[in-house]
Amino acid sequence: MEATKVGIREFRADLAEYIAASSPVAVTRHGQTVGYFIPVHGQAEADLVALKKASQSLDKLLSAQGVDVEDIVADFKKARKKSTTAASAKAK
Template sequence: MEMMKVGIREFRADLADYIASSRPIAVTRHGQTVGYFIPSEGREEGDLAALQKANQALGQLLSEHGIDAEEIVSEFKAARKQAGARRKAGAA
């Protein structure tokens, strides 16, 4: 299978089409190859199954330790807010 060469602007503009393709692509800038896009075929189902398994394991761990996921999200948001306030105070 011959590799297609595509300019970086065209690649960015038509990214959805290139992702759906099974053809490898050399991405170029001013005629020079700056990278390659090699689509992965048939991995989506495996990746989804792995994510679902990880989600189940996480849910089980949270349940075993009596941890509420919403509480974790709230704590995370509060910590991010405090970190942002510290950054702003340090920049002033």
């Protein structure tokens, strides 16, 4: 797939258009390519599907081990509060 060449000012001015497009853009300055913009449409959806699958796997593992998620959250909050209190004491 051939990249469309555009000057940096045009790229900046029409950024929304290039984001919505599906072809890569070669950004130039004074005729020299300084970078490429490659849109990645659909990537967010794939990431979301992968995160949901990982979440389901984690839920199954925690359940199999008899771990209560609320206990983990409570432990995390305690540890966070302890580290925040320690950081505050060092700052004084």
